[in-house]
Amino acid sequence: MGLIFLIPLFCFLFSPSHADIAAKPGVNYGQLGNNLPPPHKSVELIKSLKAGRVKIYDANPRILQALKNTDIQVSVMVPNEIITAIAANQTLADDWISSNVLPFYPQTKIRYVLVGNEILSQPDNVTWHNLVPAMRRIRKSLILNKLKKIKVGTPLAMDCLEASFPPSSGMLKKSVTDSVLKPLLQFVNRTKSFFFIDVYTYFAWVSDPVNIKLGYALLQPNVTSYTDPVSGLTYTNLLDQMLDALYFALKRAGYPDTRLFIAETGWPNGGDVDQIGASVYNAAIYNRNVVKKFTDKSLKGTPLKPDVVLPSFIFALYNENQKTGPGTERHFGLLYPNGTNIYEIDLSGKTSESEFTKALPAPTNNEPYKGRIWCVSERGANGTALGGALSYACGQGNGTCDPIRPGGKCFKPDSVTWHASYAFSSYWAQFRKSGGTCYFNGLAVQTTKNPSFGSCKFPSVTL
Ligand SMILES: *[C@@H]1O[C@H](CO)[C@@H](O)[C@H](O)[C@H]1NC(C)=O
Ligand SMILES: *[C@@H]1O[C@H](CO)[C@@H](O)[C@H](O)[C@H]1NC(C)=O
Ligand SMILES: *[C@@H]1O[C@H](CO)[C@@H](O)[C@H](O)[C@H]1NC(C)=O
Ligand SMILES: *[C@@H]1O[C@H](CO)[C@@H](O)[C@H](O)[C@H]1NC(C)=O
Ligand SMILES: *[C@@H]1O[C@H](CO)[C@@H](O)[C@H](O)[C@H]1NC(C)=O
Ligand SMILES: *[C@@H]1O[C@H](CO)[C@@H](O)[C@H](O)[C@H]1NC(C)=O
């Protein structure tokens, strides 16, 4: 008797409600690394992080196969390059769905087809105007195949806003409001989909670390608060502030009830010497706080929309060594490429802060580096490629490479690696202020160790 009575109660207590499923963050499974585990192993790792959903940047058949018969909800992506073609031709949309969705559905729980990635941040404005037409065609194909349950969206970056501070002044980017964003909002509303947004407090903080408190960007409790003078709403963290700027912008455009879906958020666990705040410590704090916010019923929502559930994907599963740009780009992972955790994290939100047992390494770069920095050849860099980068660097600026010409003070040792190191340092010292980087397709790396010797002096950078 007692046992029979207990069973329904037990089920009630332990079957997650819809809200729980929606709130549990997923993870972005980026694949821009040449050392990443294969799909079946990655799926095991995604499960070990207790991610409720996964987003991929294509429709890789091996990954979709590996996700079959799991409980993980999946978001696939139509590549940017074919948007214009799809916008013009329904057959292409049908073909895309036939080859990338139908072979895996429903065993693979595909729930979202995202059309393109941050299209409005790309220079090609032809694609901008084909975005919504392509989304309509993809949606039409899904309906044709009776897959109405799969939502269609497109993730945009925060540069879709013209104004964001104070949040109540939030406004969509004027130049694309009527041509792209309003049609997109109309589509999202009509199809009961979401407005997908990539939102990083990290980049906002980096752009103004003097006025924005780090703890406010990391969602630490009780750091500071900001009251919007127009709305009167009070913010205790930068993520809420940024999301409300977007909500205000959507309201101003006539779509106040649009549902948001955080397509990416995260914090880098490492980066270059000249970058600040990118550390294992800060990444762990941010991502744990984000998980807590999205899964704790008392913290969810934003001051403007306190009751809405914010579904999300954390960026990213792995540190990806083939991403280009500054070092932070290659350090957003929850996991190293060998599959081990960079720090403890539980995306289900069921592990409290005190249950994480391993001490985090103290951050050392919350403030700009104070010494000199040089830019040298990466150890083991491909000699042929290095030669090309050397000529490029020497071709820029005035006298960039004079000291490494025969007879110059830095000519010896006469090796490509040495000459490239000089050229990279010299180039970077001249051009960093105007946007030059120490990257050279991964052939260059920053160092705090002065490579100069004897009368050969390498140019350096100070922040
Ligand atoms: C649309 O694409 C299909 C498949 O590639 C092609 O056969 C067809 O000619 C295209 N139609 C138009 C109007 O371009
Ligand atoms: C696209 O960009 C080009 C070059 O910047 C510009 O001349 C053109 O007006 C733009 N077209 C639209 C539709 O925005
Ligand atoms: C669509 O817009 C109407 C009018 O603003 C609103 O009442 C409705 O809730 C919206 N639906 C969705 C799914 O956003
Ligand atoms: C933050 O402030 C609230 C209310 O003022 C308090 O209950 C809470 O313990 C504080 N948290 C921390 C971590 O100081
Ligand atoms: C995985 O990689 C990290 C970073 O390179 C390293 O510190 C760690 O020891 C590796 N773990 C294993 C089990 O190989
Ligand atoms: C080295 O770089 C050159 C030119 O970029 C390329 O053609 C070659 O395949 C590379 N070699 C190796 C071993 O990666």
Ligand SMILES: *[C@@H]1O[C@H](CO)[C@@H](O)[C@H](O)[C@H]1NC(C)=O
């Ligand atoms: C190079 O030097 C010339 C003359 O001193 C100057 O006009 C020019 O702007 C310099 N170029 C760069 C890239 O610094």
